[in-house]
Amino acid sequence: TKQIFSGVQPSGNFTLGNYIGAMKRFVALQEEGNCIYSIVDLHSITVPKEPKALREYTMQLAAMYLSIGINPEKSILFIQSHVKEHAELGWLMQCTGYIGELERMTQYKDKSTGKDVVTCGLLTYPALMAADILLYDATHVPVGEDQKQHLEFTRDMAERFNKKYGETFVVPEPMIQEFGGRIMSLDDPSKKMSKSNPNAASYVALLDEPSAIVKKIKRAVTDSEGIVRYDKVNKPAISNLLTIYSVCSNEPIETIEQRYEGRGYGDFKKDLAEVVVNALTPIQQEYTRWMASPELEDILKQGAERATAIASVTMDRARRNMGLVTF
Numbered sequence: 079t080k081q082i083f084s085g086v087q088p089s090g091n092f093t094l095g096n097y098i099g100a101m102k103r104f105v106a107l108q109e110e111g112n113c114i115y116s117i118v119d120l121h122s123i124t125v126p127k128e129p130k131a132l133r134e135y136t137m138q139l140a141a142m143y144l145s146i147g148i149n150p151e152k153s154i155l156f157i158q159s160h161v162k163e164h165a166e167l168g169w170l171m172q173c174t175g176y177i178g179e180l181e182r183m184t185q186y187k188d189k190s191t192g193k194d195v196v197t198c199g200l201l202t203y204p205a206l207m208a209a210d211i212l213l214y215d216a217t218h219v220p221v222g223e224d225q226k227q228h229l230e231f232t233r234d235m236a237e238r239f240n241k242k243y244g245e246t247f248v249v250p251e252p253m254i255q256e257f258g259g260r261i262m263s264l265d266d267p268s269k270k271m272s273k274s275n276p277n278a279a280s281y282v283a284l285l286d287e288p289s290a291i292v293k294k295i296k297r298a299v300t301d302s303e304g305i306v307r308y309d310k311v312n313k314p315a316i317s318n319l320l321t322i323y324s325v326c327s328n329e330p331i332e333t334i335e336q337r338y339e340g341r342g343y344g345d346f347k348k349d350l351a352e353v354v355v356n357a358l359t360p361i362q363q364e365y366t367r368w369m370a371s372p373e374l375e376d377i378l379k380q381g382a383e384r385a386t387a388i389a390s391v392t393m394d395r396a397r398r399n400m401g402l403v404t405f
């Protein structure tokens with residue numbers, strides 16, 4: 079059976095990109111293996127946050143995981159900082175990876191260039207991510223395409239450690255979707271959709287009101303051809319909208335292309351907005367319910383206990399194999 083691990087940062091404003099690229103898949107994977115999903119708060123603080131905001135975002139993300147359909151009876155859902163082994167193995171990974179490898183990470187370059195100060199954690203972030211995955215002997219890691227490089231680093235760390243200290247870690251496989259692995263910005267199809275974009279019209283947030291979704295999709299850039307056709311190279315904007323349509327309506331791209339044959343972008347966008355609103359409305363209703371639920375805390379406590387039971391075994395193995403004295 080598959081051992082599945084993934085994490086999402088509690089940085090507020092989850093987007094349709096997070097949902098389509100990763101989180102929607104988390105739900106389906108519950109039928110395929112043992113799933114462990116984390117709210118990676120230790121990753122979020124690589125760019126310092128207001129404590130109050132971090133606390134809120136953390137609980138909001140927990141509620142969001144449950145709202146999209148993560149079942150806490152089946153899957154383990156926990157807050158990363160509640161399982162101390164993440165920080166601990168993270169250190170061992172920092173002492174396994176090389177600075178040069180970390181400096182080459184595109185996410186690090188994107189997030190650090192032009193900044194007055196950059197935390198040490200922003201550089202060593204992939205070492206912590208490797209620890210997240212390796213602690214659970216994960217075989218499969220569903221992520222969006224932007225995490226591919228970090229997954230390659232994780233595989234390198236597992237292999238390097240195993241070679242040097244003996245068989246310790248499982249080398250994980252990334253699971254990146256061909257459609258939806260990279261959802262692009264609504265205002266610029268050459269950039270990925272991101273919650274950190276200062277232009278809120280560039281992304282659909284999972285908690286956006288229907289009227290905001292309609293407005294954002296109406297304003298989304300297209301092209302001058304006027305034909306609804308999937309062609310990633312020549313028609314990146316329309317291809318992105320078609321991907322969103324297809325994932326949210328569970329229809330193949332061709333069916334949608336046929337539906338809009340001989341019709342303009344206006345009709346297509348109007349229906350797309352409706353499709354997105356219909357996909358998000360039930361999630362938003364569940365979200366309101368979970369945010370008010372006293373169960374949320376218990377679920378996270380239990381999740382942390384179940385996660386610790388697994389992580390502590392791997393941690394002991396790593397410690398012992400590396401030569402740290404254990405009694």
Ligand code: TYM
Nearest residue numbers: 084085086087095096099100207221222259260261270271
């Ligand atoms: P994060 O929090 O930035 O994003 C969560 C997930 O959403 C995906 N994603 C996208 N997919 C498609 N199109 C987009 N525009 C888009 N934007 C975001 C991301 O690829 C990710 O899968 N480092 C990770 C969190 C993490 C993690 C882990 C993931 C920490 N430890 C261990 C897997 C395994 C991150 O910052 O994701």
